[in-house]
Amino acid sequence: xxxxELTMAESYLAYKPDTLATFxxxxxxxxxxxxYLIACGIxxxxxxxxxxTFSKEDIAYLAGKRLFSRPFxxxxxxxxxxxxxxxxxxxxxxxxxxPLIRVTAPIIQAQIVESFLLNTINLSTMIASKASRVVTASxxxxxxxxxxxxxxxxxxxxxxxxxxxIAGFNATANVLAGKLYGIPVVGTMAHSFVMxxxxxxxxxxxxxxxxxxxxILLVDTYDTLRGIENAxxxxxxLLEQGTRLVGIRLxxxxxxxxxxxxxxxxxxxxxxxxxxxxxxxxxEFKIKALLEHGARVDGFGVGTNxxxxxxxxxxxxxxxxxxxxxxxxxxLPTMKLSQGKVTYPGRKQVFRVKDKRGRYVSDILxxxxxxxxxxxxxxxxxxxxxxxxxxxxxxxxxxxxRESLLRFSPGLLDVYPxxxxxxxxxxxxxxxxxxxxxxxxxxxxxxRVC
Amino acid sequence: xxxxELTMAESYLAYKPDTLATFxxxxxxxxxxxxYLIACGIxxxxxxxxxxTFSKEDIAYLAGKRLFSRPFxxxxxxxxxxxxxxxxxxxxxxxxxxPLIRVTAPIIQAQIVESFLLNTINLSTMIASKASRVVTASxxxxxxxxxxxxxxxxxxxxxxxxxxxIAGFNATANVLAGKLYGIPVVGTMAHSFVMxxxxxxxxxxxxxxxxxxxxILLVDTYDTLRGIENAxxxxxxLLEQGTRLVGIRLxxxxxxxxxxxxxxxxxxxxxxxxxxxxxxxxxEFKIKALLEHGARVDGFGVGTNxxxxxxxxxxxxxxxxxxxxxxxxxxLPTMKLSQGKVTYPGRKQVFRVKDKRGRYVSDILxxxxxxxxxxxxxxxxxxxxxxxxxxxxxxxxxxxxRESLLRFSPGLLDVYPxxxxxxxxxxxxxxxxxxxxxxxxxxxxxxRVC
Numbered sequence: 001x002x003x004x005e006l007t008m009a010e011s012y013l014a015y016k017p018d019t020l021a022t023f024x025x026x027x028x029x030x031x032x033x034x035x036y037l038i039a040c041g042i043x044x045x046x047x048x049x050x051x052x053t054f055s056k057e058d059i060a061y062l063a064g065k066r067l068f069s070r071p072f073x074x075x076x077x078x079x080x081x082x083x084x085x086x087x088x089x090x091x092x093x094x095x096x097x098x099p100l101i102r103v104t105a106p107i108i109q110a111q112i113v114e115s116f117l118l119n120t121i122n123l124s125t126m127i128a129s130k131a132s133r134v135v136t137a138s139x140x141x142x143x144x145x146x147x148x149x150x151x152x153x154x155x156x157x158x159x160x161x162x163x164x165x166i167a168g169f170n171a172t173a174n175v176l177a178g179k180l181y182g183i184p185v186v187g188t189m190a191h192s193f194v195m196x197x198x199x200x201x202x203x204x205x206x207x208x209x210x211x212x213x214x215x216i217l218l219v220d221t222y223d224t225l226r227g228i229e230n231a232x233x234x235x236x237x238l239l240e241q242g243t244r245l246v247g248i249r250l251x252x253x254x255x256x257x258x259x260x261x262x263x264x265x266x267x268x269x270x271x272x273x274x275x276x277x278x279x280x281x282x283x284e285f286k287i288k289a290l291l292e293h294g295a296r297v298d299g300f301g302v303g304t305n306x307x308x309x310x311x312x313x314x315x316x317x318x319x320x321x322x323x324x325x326x327x328x329x330x331x332l333p334t335m336k337l338s339q340g341k342v343t344y345p346g347r348k349q350v351f352r353v354k355d356k357r358g359r360y361v362s363d364i365l366x367x368x369x370x371x372x373x374x375x376x377x378x379x380x381x382x383x384x385x386x387x388x389x390x391x392x393x394x395x396x397x398x399x400x401x402r403e404s405l406l407r408f409s410p411g412l413l414d415v416y417p418x419x420x421x422x423x424x425x426x427x428x429x430x431x432x433x434x435x436x437x438x439x440x441x442x443x444x445x446x447x448r449v450c
Numbered sequence: 451x452x453x454x455e456l457t458m459a460e461s462y463l464a465y466k467p468d469t470l471a472t473f474x475x476x477x478x479x480x481x482x483x484x485x486y487l488i489a490c491g492i493x494x495x496x497x498x499x500x501x502x503t504f505s506k507e508d509i510a511y512l513a514g515k516r517l518f519s520r521p522f523x524x525x526x527x528x529x530x531x532x533x534x535x536x537x538x539x540x541x542x543x544x545x546x547x548x549p550l551i552r553v554t555a556p557i558i559q560a561q562i563v564e565s566f567l568l569n570t571i572n573l574s575t576m577i578a579s580k581a582s583r584v585v586t587a588s589x590x591x592x593x594x595x596x597x598x599x600x601x602x603x604x605x606x607x608x609x610x611x612x613x614x615x616i617a618g619f620n621a622t623a624n625v626l627a628g629k630l631y632g633i634p635v636v637g638t639m640a641h642s643f644v645m646x647x648x649x650x651x652x653x654x655x656x657x658x659x660x661x662x663x664x665x666i667l668l669v670d671t672y673d674t675l676r677g678i679e680n681a682x683x684x685x686x687x688l689l690e691q692g693t694r695l696v697g698i699r700l701x702x703x704x705x706x707x708x709x710x711x712x713x714x715x716x717x718x719x720x721x722x723x724x725x726x727x728x729x730x731x732x733x734e735f736k737i738k739a740l741l742e743h744g745a746r747v748d749g750f751g752v753g754t755n756x757x758x759x760x761x762x763x764x765x766x767x768x769x770x771x772x773x774x775x776x777x778x779x780x781x782l783p784t785m786k787l788s789q790g791k792v793t794y795p796g797r798k799q800v801f802r803v804k805d806k807r808g809r810y811v812s813d814i815l816x817x818x819x820x821x822x823x824x825x826x827x828x829x830x831x832x833x834x835x836x837x838x839x840x841x842x843x844x845x846x847x848x849x850x851x852r853e854s855l856l857r858f859s860p861g862l863l864d865v866y867p868x869x870x871x872x873x874x875x876x877x878x879x880x881x882x883x884x885x886x887x888x889x890x891x892x893x894x895x896x897x898r899v900c
Binding site for chain 2: 015058120122151187196221313319324337
């Protein structure tokens with residue numbers, strides 16, 4: 001957490017120990033070339049709220065800062081999150097300004113958890129949203145997460161494959177992510193493997209003998225055309241052994257021509273079942289272009305560009321107070337007026353509206369109790385600090401993401417999106433916002449009657 | 451780790467259990483607008499090599515894949531890294547194609563550690579290099595890491611402040627990073643704090659009473675000009691109490707005009723000692739522009755843009771085999787020839803050359819035992835798996851980074867760098883590369899005599 005969460009908490013403990021507040025966690029704006037987001041990281045966020053404590057060592061460290069009072073350190077030592085939380089289920093398709101998580105809790109607690117919630121939702125939502133574009137661009141071909149070596153640290157290294165899998169990736173190369181989350185793992189070989197043998201052919205045969213039914217050969221270490229011939233020879237050898245070469249991998253050069261050439265040579269050699277995989281600096285833009293130009297690729301290994309969301313490596317995700325209780329325990333709506341950073345006051349819900357054919361046509365941001373149409377997206381997931389739901393298995397989240405996406409216009413899902421999905425503001429929320437704005441500008445916040 | 455490291459290792463165990471190899475970890479190319487790198491993450495990498503083991507659960511998971519042999523799983527269960535490692539000391543200024551880490555070990559081991567080494571060096575080196583630019587742009591003013599909420603995951607959240615501190619940042623807002631690494635921590639308040647009180651003035655006074663000597667007031671929640679007046683009032687109150695307001699923070703709007711206005715108002719009010727801090731989407735480009743346009747800012751809080759290295763969120767960092775032992779335990783140099791991805795063969799060292807005034811003028815990439823000029827940058831840090839050095843305290847690394855940077859031309863350090871630092875290839879290395887290329891192209895790798 002950030003230090004200011006603790007200093008504010010100390011001041012809250014002194015001045016408003018019993019005050020409750022509601023915070024909304026949402027993304028302010030879409031990054032360029034995104035048209036939707038996939039809410040992801042919710043389960044990690046809830047798990048954090050359920051388990052957050054301060055150890056003796058933590059307290060000793062904070063005491064050493066000579067910044068905090070004894071009563072406050074005691075408060076931290078006994079800390080337990082006791083709030084109510086509403087959230088979108090993991091894998092919900094969502095849009096800017098829609099709360100992904102809504103926390104109502106003693107303001108001290110709600111404030112202390114801010115930075116972690118933002119951090120974890122930022123990473124997983126950003127990656128799931130990027131990975132979903134890669135899946136769409138691949139048009140039903142397999143996509144594999146190869147990002148471990150370039151993700152930003154060890155935590156991203158395991159959360160990226162999880163988010164990518166939710167978004168529709170088939171597997172990851174990351175063994176620990178496979179172990180932790182039950183995601184299928186895949187692997188081929190590195191250039192160093194080929195280089196460590198006397199010849200490429202020796203390397204291919206050695207690998208094929210070790211993993212007869214599971215061999216994918218990397219063919220571009222020295223000369224891709226010769227690599228393909230060596231792979232064919234290996235494939236024939238495996239056939240004689242009564243098994244099959246799984247595939248070859250192209251990692252450099254002109255993938256369109258090379259994959260077409262490889263397909264032709266493999267087919268001529270009777271190895272029609274051998275798959276062609278491509279990797280090397282791929283993203284949704286390149287995959288789309290490769291397929292449009294007739295590349296014969298059966299699966300894509302996607303690393304850095306997806307694993308860092310390279311064209312938008314952070315979401316504009318924020319956590320903003322929307323209401324605060326007075327001494328009578330009534331909630332007063334509030335909002336921020338900073339230049340260009342205005343927020344929405346009050347306790348809100350997001351409603352998703354379908355047309356007659358079941359297609360999603362718009363969302364409505366409304367007050368929680370306002371009567372409106374559509375299906376509410378925020379669900380109650382914690383009550384007084386107790387978790388109310390069981391996380392779904394990743395496979396079923398992946399399935400529900402795929403099915404949800406089909407209910408949006410295809411123009412929204414294109415790599416170059418054709419339109420913006422509309423978010424409407426309900427009459428009740430519009431009116432509340434006007435009223436709160438007027439009161440804040442008149443500087444009579446103590447007399448709020450909105 | 452990636453699955454392919456384990457499948458290759460299985461095949462190595464079957465075909466070349468005693469083969470040794472050398473791998474170089476280096477950055478292939480600088481990202482746009484970088485002119486140097488700061489080697490960072492070395493200590494974490496060495497710590498990984500020292501401690502890597504496979505638990506019973508890990509082995510059980512791998513056994514369940516039905517991919518690996520019993521002897522290989524036993525090998526993993528007893529795994530211990532026993533190689534020699536040379537590395538640049540944490541905080542070394544470095545350049546593309548220069549090995550940051552050089553591993554010589556049984557090829558099985560050297561291969562297994564690949565992905566983690568890349569991941570950890572990628573993150574910390576990328577962030578230290580970005581943060582260094584922010585420090586330079588700030589021209590001696592304070593710079594604080596505010597990136598926790600937008601770093602890519604929890605591991606980045608603590609490694610970013612460490613790397614930024616090494617690069618010259620003064621402090622972080624991240625409490626855990628402060629605790630783990632002994633970095634100074636700082637904090638102010640959030641907009642939500644101001645909004646939770648009846649008025650901005652009430653919020654300021656409450657905070658000032660809680661932290662009389664350590665108050666920094668966020669003045670842009672509603673109206674920055676009024677916020678400044680409320681801060682002045684709070685500053686006068688603190689003065690009456692015999693203490694001082696530390697500063698105000700501007701987080702939105704036109705920072706040049708607002709900071710100049712704030713300075714004037716604070717000075718008129720006799721609060722000349724009150725500092726002005728700025729935050730909100732800052733990076734080295736904006737800080738340079740703010741200062742050029744006369745902003746009166748004493749310190750900058752820098753978050754997302756530094757903490758994700760937003761303009762270059764991954765380095766082109768790779769780990770390439772450069773030599774491999776034959777059956778007679780002689781090392782044969784090798785290299786990759788893939789299109790556009792050629793590497794350098796052999797066991798190498800980097801030499802840094804000074805002119806008479808002590809200025810660094812060029813680096814030389816050479817064979818380890820080649821006679822050349824300059825100071826060798828790679829130091830032996832592990833022998834047969836034993837660590838040979840003690841990590842330096844972060845403060846002294848920070849100091850040595852600052853001092854080293856002063857020995858390079860100022861034109862290299864500019865936010866818009868004026869030239870490229872030259873890396874020369876030694877005659878011995880050039881010749882070896884030609885020879886290995888010729889042999890690989892002639893496909894007689896078994897007869898290598900380079």
